[in-house]
């Protein structure tokens with residue numbers, strides 16, 4: 001395998017010194033890029049892009065050709081696991097993801113098995129292997145999964161939700177059913193992520209997009225507990241290097257001490273917490289990723305640069321431990337040149353912080 005030419009992202013996650021703050025963007029491959037829309041039209045739809053290793057590789061590399069990014073992220077989706085469990089995933093335009101056969105009761109949960117990552121999910125592993133070759137050691141490749149709680153919300157709600165009444169009804173009226181589902185999901189995520197590492201992923205990220213809709217007690221019981229189980233079960237070293245793990249709970253700022261205590265290497269932050277505050281609370285234990293509001297990319301170049309400078313100052317002159325990112329995925333109507341302004345600003349403005 002080609003030697004890694006730029007390992008800033010991995011080093012910062014492990015709190016080793018870096019020459020500038022590494023940067024990548026959640027959802028950096030996607031519809032805000034015209035070249036993505038073009039390839040998606042050619043493939044037919046989103047899942048066809050994911051299922052074809054050459055398409056998935058091409059789409060992963062598209063943002064890296066435009067911008068000086070320090071990491072690539074596997075082009076796939078968190079909903080591949082529920083799809084492999086037989087729920088029938090569809091992406092409806094304007095509606096987001098939809099499951100034809102959502103989970104409604106204990107019997108549904110009992111029926112589902114742990115997908116074999118090299119069989120039902122073999123297309124994802126093929127994509128990882130193809131992307132690793134395509135990257136040729138330029139930057140590390142991030143593998144990822146959804147958290148069990150976040151996956152369960154889609155599986156029980158049947159798609160995207162606003163009030164989350166079905167999953168909360170299950171959590172509070174039938175907790176054993178939900179725990180069985182979360183436990184099966186945690187086992188599936190462990191085997192899925194370990195297979196991604198074996199296929200070539202050099203770092204792992206778990207997206208807990210919906211943990212932040214829970215009370216602190218319920219967050220611990222239904223989300224954090226299962227992410228901790230996953231962290232315990234992951235391969236943490238491969239190809240002679242540590243494979244860093246980042247946990248991201250959107251709206252999880254109040255729980256970062258508990259997230260850091262799982263043994264993960266880094267905590268992802270949205271924009272509702274000051275990174276200086278996060279650093280004071282958990283900076284001795286973990287690295288931090290974040291935390292610019294993705295909507296800042298609608299602003300003028302000067303305003304974007306000002307915000308980048310502000311976040312860098314908040315993190316301070318520490319030489320390592322910060323991976324710059326947006327606090328959530330880039331919006332689909334952001335002009336690509338604004339993303340360019342953002343990435344250039346991090347690359348240039350962060351250097352003085354690493355002297």
Ligand code: CP3
Nearest residue numbers: 026027028029030046073074075076077078096207209329
């Ligand atoms: O570039 C990357 O970050 C890698 C690829 C990636 C996608 N989804 C591609 C995608 C990643 C890491 C995800 C994660 C994901 N998927 C999450 C967690 C992160 C987050 O955003 O909170 C969630 C909740 C999903 C579920 C999902 N997938 C939804 C709700 C949607 C529809 C909403 C939308 O943006 O259209 C998707 C589809 C999806 N996943 C697209 C992409 C590029 C858009 C598909 C298209 O129409 O081309």
